[in-house]
Amino acid sequence: MIIESRRSFTILFAIVTAFAIAPLIAIVMYTFIGEGRLDLTKVGKLFENSAVLRTLGNSMLLGIFVMIGTTIIALPMAMIRTKTSLSRYNWLDIVLTIPFMTPPYIGSMGWILFMQKNGFLQQIIPAASWMSDYFFSIFGMVLIMSLHLFPFLYLMLRNAYLRMNGSFLDAAEIFGRNRVKNWFKIVLPLLASSYILGVLLIFIKTLAEFGTPATFGSRIGFKVFTTEIHAYLSKWPVDIRMATSLSLFLLSVCLIVWYLQNLLGRKYAFGILSGKTATLRTIEEKWPITLFSWIFTSIILILSIGIPYFSIIATSLQKVRGEGLVLGNFSFDAYKELFTGGSAGLTAFLNSLMFSVTTAIVTAVLGFAIALYIKKGETKKQKVLDFFSLTPNIIPGIVFVVGLIMFWNAPWLPATIYNTKAMVVVAYCVLFLPYSIQYTKSSLAQLDDSIFQSASIFGRNLWDVYRHIIIPLLMPGILAGMMMTFIISMRELVAGLLILPPSVETGATFIYSQFEQGNASVGMAVAVITVMITVIFMFLLDWVQRRGERANV
Amino acid sequence: MKKNTFKMFAVTGAALTFALAGCGSNTDKSSEKASAKPKEEKVLTVYSAGPDGLAQNIEKAFEEKTGKKIEMFQGTTGKILSRLEAEKNNPVADVVVLASAASMDGLKQSDQLQAYKDAENADKINFDWSDGEGYYHVYSASALGIAYNTKNVKDGPKKWTDLADSKWKGKLNMPDPSLSGSALDFIFGYAAADKSAWKTIESWKKNELQVNGANKEALESVITGEKDATISGVDYMAYKAKAEGEPVEITYPESGTVISPRAVAIMKDAKNVEGAKAYVDFLLSDEGQKLVADAYLLPGNKDIAVKNRAALDEIPQLEVDWKGSEAKQVDVLNKFNDMFR
Numbered sequence: 001m002i003i004e005s006r007r008s009f010t011i012l013f014a015i016v017t018a019f020a021i022a023p024l025i026a027i028v029m030y031t032f033i034g035e036g037r038l039d040l041t042k043v044g045k046l047f048e049n050s051a052v053l054r055t056l057g058n059s060m061l062l063g064i065f066v067m068i069g070t071t072i073i074a075l076p077m078a079m080i081r082t083k084t085s086l087s088r089y090n091w092l093d094i095v096l097t098i099p100f101m102t103p104p105y106i107g108s109m110g111w112i113l114f115m116q117k118n119g120f121l122q123q124i125i126p127a128a129s130w131m132s133d134y135f136f137s138i139f140g141m142v143l144i145m146s147l148h149l150f151p152f153l154y155l156m157l158r159n160a161y162l163r164m165n166g167s168f169l170d171a172a173e174i175f176g177r178n179r180v181k182n183w184f185k186i187v188l189p190l191l192a193s194s195y196i197l198g199v200l201l202i203f204i205k206t207l208a209e210f211g212t213p214a215t216f217g218s219r220i221g222f223k224v225f226t227t228e229i230h231a232y233l234s235k236w237p238v239d240i241r242m243a244t245s246l247s248l249f250l251l252s253v254c255l256i257v258w259y260l261q262n263l264l265g266r267k268y269a270f271g272i273l274s275g276k277t278a279t280l281r282t283i284e285e286k287w288p289i290t291l292f293s294w295i296f297t298s299i300i301l302i303l304s305i306g307i308p309y310f311s312i313i314a315t316s317l318q319k320v321r322g323e324g325l326v327l328g329n330f331s332f333d334a335y336k337e338l339f340t341g342g343s344a345g346l347t348a349f350l351n352s353l354m355f356s357v358t359t360a361i362v363t364a365v366l367g368f369a370i371a372l373y374i375k376k377g378e379t380k381k382q383k384v385l386d387f388f389s390l391t392p393n394i395i396p397g398i399v400f401v402v403g404l405i406m407f408w409n410a411p412w413l414p415a416t417i418y419n420t421k422a423m424v425v426v427a428y429c430v431l432f433l434p435y436s437i438q439y440t441k442s443s444l445a446q447l448d449d450s451i452f453q454s455a456s457i458f459g460r461n462l463w464d465v466y467r468h469i470i471i472p473l474l475m476p477g478i479l480a481g482m483m484m485t486f487i488i489s490m491r492e493l494v495a496g497l498l499i500l501p502p503s504v505e506t507g508a509t510f511i512y513s514q515f516e517q518g519n520a521s522v523g524m525a526v527a528v529i530t531v532m533i534t535v536i537f538m539f540l541l542d543w544v545q546r547r548g549e550r551a552n553v
Numbered sequence: 554m555k556k557n558t559f560k561m562f563a564v565t566g567a568a569l570t571f572a573l574a575g576c577g578s579n580t581d582k583s584s585e586k587a588s589a590k591p592k593e594e595k596v597l598t599v600y601s602a603g604p605d606g607l608a609q610n611i612e613k614a615f616e617e618k619t620g621k622k623i624e625m626f627q628g629t630t631g632k633i634l635s636r637l638e639a640e641k642n643n644p645v646a647d648v649v650v651l652a653s654a655a656s657m658d659g660l661k662q663s664d665q666l667q668a669y670k671d672a673e674n675a676d677k678i679n680f681d682w683s684d685g686e687g688y689y690h691v692y693s694a695s696a697l698g699i700a701y702n703t704k705n706v707k708d709g710p711k712k713w714t715d716l717a718d719s720k721w722k723g724k725l726n727m728p729d730p731s732l733s734g735s736a737l738d739f740i741f742g743y744a745a746a747d748k749s750a751w752k753t754i755e756s757w758k759k760n761e762l763q764v765n766g767a768n769k770e771a772l773e774s775v776i777t778g779e780k781d782a783t784i785s786g787v788d789y790m791a792y793k794a795k796a797e798g799e800p801v802e803i804t805y806p807e808s809g810t811v812i813s814p815r816a817v818a819i820m821k822d823a824k825n826v827e828g829a830k831a832y833v834d835f836l837l838s839d840e841g842q843k844l845v846a847d848a849y850l851l852p853g854n855k856d857i858a859v860k861n862r863a864a865l866d867e868i869p870q871l872e873v874d875w876k877g878s879e880a881k882q883v884d885v886l887n888k889f890n891d892m893f894r
Contacts, residue, residue, distance in 0.1 A: 051894070116774075116779045118778035231731070234629075235731040235732055237634075240635075320797070320798045320800075321773070321777055321799060344609070405639055409640060409643050411642040416643055418640070418643055419645050501624075502598055502599070502600070502625055502626035516629070516767040516768075517629070517767060517769045
């Protein structure tokens with residue numbers, strides 16, 4: 001194959017090294033070497049400091065609770081969407097991913113505005129004021145983060161359910177005892193590998209999350225790694241070495257979790273795919289199940305979309321914030337301000353759009369090349385590239401951002417992209433490359449070897465094989481990867497906060513700074529527009545993918 | 554059907570090619586820009602700590618007046634200081650505008666500023682906080698008071714110690730001094746001028762004083778009625794909110810409060826010194842000072858009238874010496890953080 005030569009390995013590896021590995025090395029160097037010598041004082045200080053241990057405890061606790069929280073939401077949801085009459089409504093899948101697309105800091109701002117004293121809830125139902133105190137605790141934080149992260153686990157579980165070969169279930173039906181026992185003995189073990197993979201990723205994602213801890217966590221005095229790193233970099237007095245030390249610490253924790261995940265994932269892996277597709281069986285369903293499914297789905301949708309979006313939209317429409325929800329206190333002023341020529345909010349939004357589109361395209365091309373090279377990761381080189389190109393998925397974004405800042409400010413560099421827009425795109429590409437690789441890889445994995453064999457027998461030349469067979473078959477995966485990259489880039493906050501050049505703001509940093517120093521209504525108006533664009537984008541891509549699939553059949 | 558797939562692929566392929574070409578030209582552009590930089594030093598890079606609207610108005614007026622273009626990074630004082638620190642090897646900023654004279658003095662002490670002694674109009678500035686050697690100029694100030702929600706509070710507190718009353722329990726907040734330069738200035742100034750200050754702060758803590766966010770975040774809680782009052786509220790933000798019809802009022806305790814000076818300086822490594830000097834001149838000029846007053850800040854030039862706010866001589870002041878205070882501020886901050894952790 002084309003992308004198998006030694007040269008392509010060198011090129012790909014160089015790219016991955018330059019963009020993903022160098023920042024990590026920069027962090028290590030900065031942490032351990034002071035004034036040209038090995039200097040361990042900072043690292044030593046890290047462990048003397050009881051605040052660091054408390055931060056570690058906080059992060060771990062949050063991770064575990066969010067794992068539980070997302071399971072409570074995602075597992076029933078996946079079953080409902082595959083085993084009940086609700087499986088017909090494919091639009092639900094898009095709706096259920098809206099919480100994940102919603103920038104987490106916006107979601108938590110929405111919840112804060114809703115639940116705080118004198119907030120929207122109390123204005124609507126004054127008797128609900130007792131809830132406020134309970135909500136502003138770790139419970140509220142876990143709730144918000146679980147509602148944000150569950151779509152991730154849900155999609156993984158749902159796909160595992162869908163892939164599960166019908167013959168297993170038929171066999172169970174015939175030889176097994178009752179339905180409940182079958183579920184525990186057959187379905188659950190088959191789900192285990194996907195579940196473990198998913199839930200540990202949720203754990204890592206929780207550790208890596210910045211938006212919610214920065215908004216909600218600061219409110220309740222709950223400090224985690226990411227907020228502490230950001231604080232050392234942006235609060236006075238600045239302590240960059242403390243930030244890199246903490247980054248290194250967080251990085252190690254995530255690597256350990258990732259190692260565990262691999263170990264467990266391998267132990268519980270079963271072959272649940274075979275050449276035959278599962279036959280779709282008609283579902284007979286009793287009404288309590290239908291009712292429960294609808295109620296459960298509605299509650300999840302109200303909590304994950306209804307409440308935060310109500311607050312966001314209401315805030316963006318408020319004239320006088322202190323007046324609350326009163327008739328006559330609503331106007332489109334914030335939107336008018338936003339759309340009057342060259343307003344800061346609009347410029348910021350357009351910047352986000354440009355950065356995200358560029359990132360989606362660059363990572364799609366790179367991810368495609370890397371995924372084709374890695375394939376199933378059989379040779380050592382493939383494994384190495386696989387590991388390194390996926391590191392941004394294991395290592396929290398803020399660590400990479402800190403590394404990129406250190407690396408691109410190194411005194412020996414002849415030229416630097418620091419303080420240019422290119423730096424932003426590079427940072428985004430580093431952070432989100434794993435998405436496009438994974439999406440391409442998973443659609444590659446679905447291609448049976450027989451396709452390649454017949455292609456090499458009947459195909460004219462390699463390029464034709466790529467052009468007519470491989471790329472078209474992989475296209476839905478590539479497009480899905482682009483879509484994800486676009487959406488995640490649109491909401492990236494911490495990279496923007498730390499590396500944007502002067503005069504440049506993204507939608508995310510604009511919204512954040514409006515809350516810090518400016519006008520909340522305009523900030524929320526930008527949030528509404530951002531989310532609207534992403535939702536439209538998502539429906540469009542879903543449509544393109546569907547067409548692609550139909551054409552393939 | 555197959556044709557369709559191919560079409561889709563072709564379209565995407567074309568899009569990719571265009572995009573890549575776009576990327577290429579993008580990087581070309583930036584390298585062009587880099588190589589063109591030594592030739593024309595027209596662009597002036599300003600790192601400015603709020604207020605949001607003022608910084609933009611000044612940028613616009615300055616660009617119109619001088620024809621020089623400004624690249625601006627806006628953030629809190631803490632963010633700007635950390636950015637300067639991270640960029641030490643690769644300095645970018647020409648001018649810095651901070652919301653804290655103490656931090657500015659710190660930059661001077663660590664040899665990061667250059668003097669501009671004969672700045673135009675420097676003699677008209679009525680604050681004596683500017684650096685005597687001309688390393689930084691205090692162009693404006695804000696007074697720190699108690700901002701309160703007029704719906705929840707009928708008569709505002711008169712003294713700092715009033716807030717120790719149990720009727721304020723759970724209803725107070727304050728900006729985080731590690732985020733907000735002015736809040737740090739407040740604690741520092743208050744503790745320096747009043748011996749019982751820490752005792753009073755302790756009593757606020759007993760009243761469940763919430764410390765979080767930058768200035769606007771703290772004020773926002775008062776505006777929405779979540780909290781009743783903000784200690785160390787930046788007055789210009791409160792005046793602005795009030796002018797927009799929000800139910801908020803600001804008061805300065807009779808016992809005196811801290812006035813937090815805001816300063817501008819030229820970086821030692823500034824590449825565009827001419828532009829930087831012009832910027833400082835503009836900030837101190839009558840036109841610049843008028844923009845400052847329009848943003849409800851206290852202008853440095855007392856000849857410029859303030860509108861809809863208390864003038865400098867109407868505010869009871871605590872005497873604070875800002876020179877060389879940066880190191881002492883770290884101690885104050887640590888003490889405060891330990892207390893509220």
